[in-house]
Amino acid sequence: MKKTIVVAGAAGEGINTVESFIEKILKQHGYEIFSYKNYMSRVRGGYNYSTIVVSDEVVFATVESADIFIALNKEAYEHSSSQMSNDGLLIAPEAYLTESEMKKVITYNKEALLAHTKSKNAYSMAAVGSVLNMFGIERESLEKVRNTKWPEDVNIENVKAAEFGFDASSKLHTPPEKKESRMLIGGNQAVALGALAAGISFYCAYPMAPSTGVMTFLATYE
Structure with missing residues (x-):
């Protein structure tokens, strides 16, 4: 099994945060990870994306065509078709989707999401939860969607957002047997x-x- 996840948006929208949570938690459950960042030389804005290859075997290079594409903004959504595989799954805000949308899609009702969590990063954290469920990660591991540098109230709301996204998706893969502990390093x-x-x-x-x-x-x- 080898799947490519692309997390796309503008600088400052949380691409690195989404990427790091997905990589860290999947690695802890036995998956092999290989990722690459594509970014403009800008502090804010622009079109940037991270490519994460997830496999049950060692990975030595990226695969650009996305099996799962997380669009953090409208521009990323507009790029999704050209960066996704034919049977890829799109995670995008409900407001961006059209009636003629033909892709496999996971989306979140904005009102329902904001009623569930006060997180300012609700959408991106929900996307993390959805991806973790797809790869067979147990719900209890959503407690790892935390950053020790953030206030505890922020972490609590982010976990709630991840739980919302977890419930919006379905398990697609079973984690491999856990391997000898190894470093996840850039x-x-x-x-x-x-x-x-x-x-x-x-x-x-x-x-x-x-x-x-x-x-x-x-x-x-x-």
Whole structure:
């Protein structure tokens, strides 16, 4: 089994948050993960997306055609057709859908969602819950949709949103047997760890994407 999830939207809309929750929780349940970020050099706005390949076997590269496409805004929804596989599933706000929509769709009624949770990130957290259910993750694991840097009331409402999305989807896959614990690590972190292991004594760089992560990691763990 190998499936590709694309999370798309503008910078600042929570792409990284959705990606990190999905990756972390699926990895903890035995899935193999390989992901890649596609982004414009902007702090806000633009069209950005993360591609996450989920498999029960080791993955060495991304697969661009999305089996599950999460559209965080209208522009992402408009791009969905060109980035999805023929039988792909779309997760998009109800307001974006047309009567002639032919895709397989999961959507959330805005009023019902906001009645269930006060989360400012209700839609994106609901999308996380839907994806986790599709991959056979038990409902109790939604408690992991938390960030220790966020206030507890924010975490509570985000979990409620994830539960809403969980109930809106159906199980499609069964998690593989859990494997020996391994790290989920980014490319920049891997480069920095390799440099530290090799005994790096001097590093000179300009703080500009995409290599900034190497510099910040080295500065943190020198």
